[in-house]
Amino acid sequence: MTPHDLKHTAATLAVSAGANVKALQRMLGHKSAAMTLDTYADLFEDDLAAVADRLNERVLSESGGSLWGG
Secondary structure, three states, rough: OOOHHHHHHHHHHHOOOOOOOOHHHHOOOOOOHHOOOOOOOHHHHOOOHHHHHHHHHHHHHHOOOOOOOO
């Protein structure tokens, strides 16, 4: 196991724990979030579905369970 392997493992664990890109950038010492995304973008693929689920839950809870207000 190399230091690079450990860094990638740390990034993977951080993303799975919900770390955002800016936090991951600082943790890994990257100069920009773009560099972090270029390197680890594949780890964030599930984020889009998770965001959609959270938005749906919020809309439903604020509308009383109905998107149409009824």
